[in-house]
Amino acid sequence: MKKIITTPKAPAPLGPYNQAIKSGNTLYISGQIPLVAATMEVFNGTIQEETHLVMQHLKAILETAGMDFNQVVKTSIFIDDMNNFAQINEVYGSYFDSETAPARETVAVKTLPKSVRVEISMIAVD
16 A cells, blocks of 8 residues: 655655655655745755755655654665766765665766756655
8 A cells, every 4th residue: 555745845746746655664755856845946056055955855755754864775866967976965965874874876867857956866664
């Protein structure tokens, strides 16, 4: 059985998907990008500010599901320029304890939705 997880504190889906699905004790969070949730407009700040916004969206979804970053077991980070990796990684890392951080991959892609620079998805377990 799956449960749809949604919060107004994160952007609404841009297509036929949900912010997150909880199946059993596992939460699958769709990729989040730096959109202002209230307006659905792209947030244009520094790459660090954009990454913080994405992480705040992920945090809001986790909290709506009754979870937190300590329960994240896997993340996927998509970036449009590997030259931004260090700054994104620094912000991302500030949300986790390095000893218990989740498994992760970071992939450079040609473009992302709405031409943003970073997208992050997560899987968490109760």
